[in-house]
Amino acid sequence: MIKKVSHIGIAVNSIDEALKLYTGALGLKLKGIEVVPDQKVRVAIIPVGNARIELLESTDPEGPIAKHIKNRGEGLHHVALEVEGIEGMLEALEKKEVPLVDRKPRIGAEGARIAFLHPKATKALVELLEPAE
Amino acid sequence: MIKKVSHIGIAVNSIDEALKLYTGALGLKLKGIEVVPDQKVRVAIIPVGNARIELLESTDPEGPIAKHIKNRGEGLHHVALEVEGIEGMLEALEKKEVPLVDRKPRIGAEGARIAFLHPKATKALVELLEPAE
Numbered sequence: 001m002i003k004k005v006s007h008i009g010i011a012v013n014s015i016d017e018a019l020k021l022y023t024g025a026l027g028l029k030l031k032g033i034e035v036v037p038d039q040k041v042r043v044a045i046i047p048v049g050n051a052r053i054e055l056l057e058s059t060d061p062e063g064p065i066a067k068h069i070k071n072r073g074e075g076l077h078h079v080a081l082e083v084e085g086i087e088g089m090l091e092a093l094e095k096k097e098v099p100l101v102d103r104k105p106r107i108g109a110e111g112a113r114i115a116f117l118h119p120k121a122t123k124a125l126v127e128l129l130e131p132a133e
Numbered sequence: 134m135i136k137k138v139s140h141i142g143i144a145v146n147s148i149d150e151a152l153k154l155y156t157g158a159l160g161l162k163l164k165g166i167e168v169v170p171d172q173k174v175r176v177a178i179i180p181v182g183n184a185r186i187e188l189l190e191s192t193d194p195e196g197p198i199a200k201h202i203k204n205r206g207e208g209l210h211h212v213a214l215e216v217e218g219i220e221g222m223l224e225a226l227e228k229k230e231v232p233l234v235d236r237k238p239r240i241g242a243e244g245a246r247i248a249f250l251h252p253k254a255t256k257a258l259v260e261l262l263e264p265a266e
Contacts, residue, residue, distance in 0.1 A: 002159060004182025005138055008212045010257045021254040025231045026135060048214060049137025051184060055256075074256040076209035079141045081181060098158045121154040123188075123207040124143045 001089075006082040006129045007045075007052040011068045011075060015044045015057045022046055022053065034109050041065050043109045054109070078116070078125035086113050086130040093117070105130070134222075139215040139262045140178075140185040144198045145207050148177045148190045155179055155186065167242050174198050176242045187242070211249070211258035219246050219263040226250070238263070 012018040015033065022028050023046065031045040031052070040063030044055040056077055058066035068077055083089055086105050093100060099118035108114035111132035119125050145151040148166065155161050156179065164178040164185070173196030177188040189210055191199035201210055216222055219238050226233060232251035241247035244265035252258050 002161060002181060005141065005184040005186075008138065008141060012256045018256050021231065021250075021256075025226055025229045025254070028135060048135060049183075051138040053138075053212070072205060075252065076141075076212065076257045079186070079209065093158055096158045098154065117154075119208065121158070123145045123151050123154075124209045 001084045002128075003082045003084060005051045006080040006127075006131075007054045008079050009054045009056050009077040009127075011065045011077040012055050012057055013069060013074060015042060015055050018055050019044065022055070028053070035059065036109050038106060039064060039108070045109065078127050080114070080127035080129045083128045083130055086115060086128055089128060090115055134217045136215045136217060138184045139213040139260075139264075140187045141212050142187045142189050142210040142260075143208065144201045144210040145188050145190055146202060148175060148188050151188050152177065155188070161186070168192065169242050171239060172197060172241070178242065211260050213247070213260040213262045216261045216263055219248060219261055222261060223248055 023030050028046050028048060031047055033042060033044045035042050040058060040060040042057045042059055046053040056065045090103060094103060099120045101116035101118050105113035105115045113130045115128050117126045156163050161179050161181060164180055166175060166177045168175050173191060173193040175190045175192055179186040189198045223236060227236060232253045234251050235248035238246035238248045246263045248261050250259045
């Protein structure tokens, strides 16, 4: 079950540079910065109401964010939807032949279980996310 | 003042095609479809928790969404933040020399006043949106 928008991920070359706008000029608050080794990325978490913006800076020139920026420049990378029962949802989507990047959840920032749907059907990179308990 | 994430805009070739995933496989509900002549776009509004996904289909081959798809393919187009006092915010941002696409609000879907910030500072297309009263 989809509950809400969890976050919007923005691929940036430099978190420090992007924060000038988000926490500087716009006055949003930085909750923290976390490294997610599995995705080769540093994540700056910026709460906005009950969702958040995540600024994504690659820690590796071969990582997915570095490749995204190389191909498309800085910009919106994915939208994450908070769900309940991620394993069951992925199974149900697979039965409906929805193309998936991840058939099983892996671990994202703050220990959440996450899985990406394939943009072929979603037209954009969409992540399902179930927060850690 | 920024209140919350209002919506995420996704540029698509065909709303009908994209709805197969969003309202079909994912089971989200379509609130409605609206044409916004100023932006040469049809907008399918899909509530997700207290934010929404907006599927954006161009009504004109020279419109901004058609151009975006031509240059970058289908995908995430912008994130909109709901604000209070949009005129004052735009004035304050201009004083801070934040690059703006719109110095004054214009009218978007459902009569909201909207203005885009320039991606030079935001690294992604960010819209400020104040709902109609």
